[in-house]
Amino acid sequence: MASASACSLQVPAGSLRMLREPCAAKKNEVSRRKKVSFGVRGKAENGGVKQTVDESAGPDLSVTVNGLRFPNPFVIGSGPPGTNYTVMKRAFDEGWGGVIAKTVSLDSSKVVNVTPRYARLYGPNTREVIGWENIELISDRPFETMLEEMRRLKQEYPDRILIASIMEEYNRPAWEEVIERVEETGVDALEINFSCPHGMPERRMGMAMGQDCELLSEVCGWINAKATVPVWAKMTPNITDITEPARRALDAGCEGIAAINTITSVMGINLDTLRPEPCVEGYSTPGGYSSKAVRPIALARVMAIAQMIKKDFPNQNLSLSGIGGVETGNDAAEFILLGSNTVQVCTGVMMHGYPLVKKLNSELQAFMSKHGFTSIEDFRGASLEYFTTHMELVRMQKEAVSVRRSVRKGLASDKDWTGEGFVKETETMVSNS
Numbered sequence: 461m462a463s464a465s466a467c468s469l470q471v472p473a474g475s476l477r478m479l480r481e482p483c484a485a486k487k488n489e490v491s492r493r494k495k496v497s498f499g500v501r502g503k504a505e506n507g508g509v510k511q512t513v514d515e516s517a518g519p520d521l522s523v524t525v526n527g528l529r530f531p532n533p534f535v536i537g538s539g540p541p542g543t544n545y546t547v548m549k550r551a552f553d554e555g556w557g558g559v560i561a562k563t564v565s566l567d568s569s570k571v572v573n574v575t576p577r578y579a580r581l582y583g584p585n586t587r588e589v590i591g592w593e594n595i596e597l598i599s600d601r602p603f604e605t606m607l608e609e610m611r612r613l614k615q616e617y618p619d620r621i622l623i624a625s626i627m628e629e630y631n632r633p634a635w636e637e638v639i640e641r642v643e644e645t646g647v648d649a650l651e652i653n654f655s656c657p658h659g660m661p662e663r664r665m666g667m668a669m670g671q672d673c674e675l676l677s678e679v680c681g682w683i684n685a686k687a688t689v690p691v692w693a694k695m696t697p698n699i700t701d702i703t704e705p706a707r708r709a710l711d712a713g714c715e716g717i718a719a720i721n722t723i724t725s726v727m728g729i730n731l732d733t734l735r736p737e738p739c740v741e742g743y744s745t746p747g748g749y750s751s752k753a754v755r756p757i758a759l760a761r762v763m764a765i766a767q768m769i770k771k772d773f774p775n776q777n778l779s780l781s782g783i784g785g786v787e788t789g790n791d792a793a794e795f796i797l798l799g800s801n802t803v804q805v806c807t808g809v810m811m812h813g814y815p816l817v818k819k820l821n822s823e824l825q826a827f828m829s830k831h832g833f834t835s836i837e838d839f840r841g842a843s844l845e846y847f848t849t850h851m852e853l854v855r856m857q858k859e860a861v862s863v864r865r866s867v868r869k870g871l872a873s874d875k876d877w878t879g880e881g882f883v884k885e886t887e888t889m890v891s892n893s
């Protein structure tokens with residue numbers, strides 16, 4: 461194991477302890493009743509498991525959270541890449557650490573999708589996709605069919621992590637039925653979709669539930685009283701302070717937080733037709749934004765949740781799954797440096813396909829080798845301590861200038877901006893040029 465001091469990064473002593481104190485204690489009576497599910501249960505008897513990732517070739521990418529062992533931290537995020545048996549099997553065959561299936565609810569007949577339901581934001585003068593909007597609902601497939609497919613996958617891939625994503629109305633018996641029937645398939649954990657931004661507010665589902673802390677807290681109580689496997693609550697970023705619902709979910713017995721789901725968006729207006737995108741029969745409805753463009757927002761939310769967990773739930777075996785715009789191993793490293801145990805990818809798979817995981821693994825290993833990290837825990841949460849208040853930044857900069865005589869970049873005061881040199885003056889104050 462590389463120690464922090466062996467790393468090229470100068471990480472102050474103690475900083476790497478963040479969010480990973482060994483912990484056996486469950487946080488409350490509710491979660492104590494849950495059985496711990498172990499993802500690794502030995503090899504598939506039918507030999508059906510194809511391990512395509514050579515984990516021995518570099519630093520150890522495996523992650524164990526809530527008693528579940530993932531061969532690598534890369535998890536398919538709930539959405540089209542986990543929508544049926546065929547695609548989930550493909551994900552396992554390509555080597556994804558885990559799969560979160562497309563969100564299901566009891567009555568799929570209420571779910572009616574439209575097409576087209578995606579629209580993309582391209583970079584200026586390129587076809588590079590920067591942002592992605594969808595107005596897709598949860599799974600429109602019969603609940604029983606999804607259960608059968610999850611059962612079959614767990615039978616064929618017993619050593620892989622399969623997580624069911626579930627969503628229901630404000631109705632305790634309905635939640636209890638979904639949980640009971642989904643758990644019967646052998647899934648390793650549940651992710652609760654408190655965050656789908658479109659389609660369901662009329663039924664107080666998804667984001668409508670996730671934005672209402674009282675409602676969320678009560679429903680999490682029902683869920684955790686019933687569930688016998690770990691529960692992750694998936695948060696919406698469409699709220700002023702994401703740490704509030706995250707804290708309530710953990711208080712109510714959830715073992716983990718996943719963040720973020722998509723950000724409410726209008727992709728744009730077609731300037732020929734004057735119609736909004738994605739355009740369905742000439743009309744549209746606000747959707748959910750994902751892909752590269754959301755990553756900085758997702759990182760901020762993940763950072764805030766990680767700080768909250770560190771402060772309010774110290775020494776507990778809670779997990780954090782970072783999501784939003786991940787397409788490279790370096791993107792994932794950033795989420796892990798901010799405290800994520802696992803990293804989910806949804807739109808990235810829609811753009812680059814399932815083999816993306818091989819690139820993610822090797823790029824993350826290259827990052828780890830560069831710094832001398834031999835495991836994910838070696839660097840998880842290591843960047844959290846470099847966030848402080850603005851007031852503190854002012855104090856530190858004053859001190860640096862006066863005590864160490866360091867040279868301050870950029871303009872000294874707002875009075876120094878000139879109209880003539882405006883762009884250049886802006887440039888002098890960018891930190892990552």
Ligand SMILES: Cc1cc2nc3c(=O)[nH]c(=O)nc-3n(C[C@H](O)[C@H](O)[C@H](O)COP(=O)(O)O)c2cc1C
Pocket residue numbers: 537538539540562563592594596597598599625653656694720721722749750751752754783784785786804805806807808
């Ligand atoms: C087309 C599409 C469908 C999605 N469907 C679901 C869903 O059913 N349940 C869910 O929890 N999240 C769903 N999501 C959200 C993703 O899981 C993820 O949280 C979000 O897209 C940000 O990650 P990304 O940038 O890697 O896509 C969907 C996203 C997309 C793009």
